[in-house]
Amino acid sequence: MIEAQFLTRAFGSRTAVADISFRIEPGTIAAFIGPNGAGKTTTMRLLTGSLRPDRGRTRIGGLDVGGDPLGARALFGYLPESAAGLDDLTVREFLMFAAESRGLWGAQGTAEISRVSDATGLAPALDRIMRQLSKGWRQRAWFAQALIGDAPALILDEPTDGLDPLQRAVMHRVIRAMAPRKAILLSTHDLATAEALATRVIVIVEGRIAADAPCRELADSTGRLGPVFERIAGGRQAGHG
Numbered sequence: 001m002i003e004a005q006f007l008t009r010a011f012g013s014r015t016a017v018a019d020i021s022f023r024i025e026p027g028t029i030a031a032f033i034g035p036n037g038a039g040k041t042t043t044m045r046l047l048t049g050s051l052r053p054d055r056g057r058t059r060i061g062g063l064d065v066g067g068d069p070l071g072a073r074a075l076f077g078y079l080p081e082s083a084a085g086l087d088d089l090t091v092r093e094f095l096m097f098a099a100e101s102r103g104l105w106g107a108q109g110t111a112e113i114s115r116v117s118d119a120t121g122l123a124p125a126l127d128r129i130m131r132q133l134s135k136g137w138r139q140r141a142w143f144a145q146a147l148i149g150d151a152p153a154l155i156l157d158e159p160t161d162g163l164d165p166l167q168r169a170v171m172h173r174v175i176r177a178m179a180p181r182k183a184i185l186l187s188t189h190d191l192a193t194a195e196a197l198a199t200r201v202i203v204i205v206e207g208r209i210a211a212d213a214p215c216r217e218l219a220d221s222t223g224r225l226g227p228v229f230e231r232i233a234g235g236r237q238a239g240h241g
Contacts, residue, residue: 079142
């Protein structure tokens with residue numbers, strides 16, 4: 001459902017990602033982890049078509065993101081890193097904009113806003129202006145827009161960034177509930193989030209995949225990913241991702 005084939009991207013003389021390949025099927029929550037600057041966000045942007053690769057391709061639901069961007073984008077919801085913009089809209093207006101961009105107008109859009117706001121606990125903030133929200137509530141609003149349309153794939157870049165423990169627990173619950181019918185890729189610096197959610201872990205170091213295995217195979221006997229992550233990535237410095 002989410003497929004990267006030999007993705008490569010350089011910025012000037014620096015290669016940010018090199019020959020990244022993986023495939024994520026429905027029913028999988030894949031955590032994409034790595035040191036700062038390892039290439040996580042670059043890969044996410046390549047997957048969603050917001051950045052073009054120098055080599056390789058991305059497919060979502062079998063559709064080539066480069067060759068059929070509109071068709072492919074209809075098949076995934078995307079939460080970008082440090083999401084911002086449309087700050088003068090209320091949350092309700094922001095979500096309606098997201099719904100209309102997916103072809104959900106009028107009553108359909110209203111119903112979809114109710115569905116995602118109920119699922120994410122966003123209802124109390126629907127009539128607040130985006131720029132007046134705390135970082136955690138704004139992150140929750142951007143997460144909700146990724147759910148509009150109930151796309152079969154989700155690409156989430158640092159979804160728990162800025163969330164307090166209660167908000168993080170809500171997001172974890174929502175992601176788990178969706179997992180059986182969606183292909184989900186999430187990047188995170190928070191190993192606890194990966195431990196709590198992931199069925200599969202992909203480790204990227206210096207722009208290359210250093211490990212890709214079921215979470216249970218990479219975690220230690222207590223379920224922790226820290227020891228293997230430190231062994232794979234510790235002490236290795238990368239450029240900016």
